[in-house]
Amino acid sequence: MKRAINIALVGFNGFRYLNNLKYLIEKHGNHKFNFKVVETGAQVRFVNADSPEGRDHLTRHQPSFTTLVASEKPLSDSQYVINKPIKSAAIHQLLDVAGSAFIDSQHAHTRDDANTDKKAKQNVTKMPESFVEKSDKSEDVLPGGKGQAKEELRFYQPHDYLQGRILQALSKNKGSDDCIRFIKPYSQSELLMTISIADGLVYMPEGVNKIDKFYGILMAGTEVKTQIVQMDKNHKSELFSSGCMSLDKLIWDSAVGASLGRLPKSTDSSTTIKMKYWPNLSRLKLRGGFTQIAALWTQNSYSIGQVRDFLPQYSQQINAFYAAASALDLFEGGEHLMVTETAKKVDKGLFNRLFKWIKS
């Protein structure tokens, strides 16, 4: 019997769009795929590289048989990437390759990757033209990333996300001894979390691991209800005793989750800025490059553009880092600060070995 593989779609939005893809995926004959709306429990992800969510996902995962990618521009010659507009034949080919690789990986952990890759590639290039779906439905499903879409990939409006709602509630109640209760979006009374402003702690009735999924949800035009509550000392210390999240972590993580590699709207990338101190990176949502980005901005003043020039491979992570660090108010203007090159001469060989050890 064929075992079903759970597949989640990342960054494909719109009802019709999802339904078309679902149809294509479930119609696939050689392997059985279960379609998942959320990533939880998914064994394979199909990623829209041209969406903020997809781009963010790809900063952490390379295309592979568990990370299948559809992209407007050719990304790489990996057989796990297909070009848009998505054609049913191409997606079925992709699912074939991925499905086999997935089953293989379940059977044997040691596999000759190179061989499988070669075979798979041959298969892909052998695709007869006649299989290609000509309908304009596929175009309609995956709009070409022009104009507005491009803008959407570079900037986001924090207020449209939980991040912005939290910061807004906090700025209205600065220095208060009270607590702020947040009601779940799209709900009347279900408690999402309670923030103790003075203690910098957040209580979440469902536990701190369940909040993640709210960070990336677009809430434009949606009300997120908040209530100010007064609590006596005892009640507070009981509620915020253990298993709480620090408010700094909530702000940082929600900003990274909303940013998805984009900058907050109307950020100026040419202003020189510097960080007042390091964020507590060991307890915050981390992305590749964050430690180095933090080092740059704590040792000297740079504009976002300059940091991007030093670390071009991390341009999305730089945006996410900036979004989170500015949400925590970690930046100060750097114009008056001296820009001196103080880096010590380092033994590059030794450093590369040390970094290799750290990553091992």
Add this chain to the structure above:
Amino acid sequence: MKNSYQKIVIAGPVGSGKTTAVNTMSDIPVVGTEVKASDETKLLKENTTVAMDYGTVALGGKQKLHIYGTPGQKRFDFMWDMLGENCIGVVLLVDASAKDFKEQLAFFLGKFSDLIAKSSLAVGVTKTDEPGAAQFREVREAISEEFKRYPVFEVDARHKPDLMLLVEALLFVIDPKIQVDVSG
């Protein structure tokens, strides 16, 4: 061989987790000099380090990283000076559950300031999970202005990823623009 001898020094007050950290990072069982604590240290913990902890990490290509945990008791501070040669940086561990963490921070940052200026620093705040411990941000705020550019993270000395992140940050402080190449 030039540069084949490099070390990281783990410093900090009694019970802040230095021996534990060296153990967590080292490839080899740690050569320690723990004894049953006597005098005022006994009130704090069972065993204490009297000379130093020593561990190594093989980095490949004959290169080795040497990790030294200094004894936390102040009467051994003559040993701290011996550790400065070829030092990449200092990892300072601070115990958030110690009532006098502010004084401890000031004391150790003062003692090691010359070495830090010559190398690098990363501060790990341990035991924030202990009942009655200071909040992480209180500890961070207690660090004086001149050290604000150095990384300060909450860590558990038993948790390897926490320590690795501290070391990574310590390295990037030395050269934030380094183009890392871990392929070789």
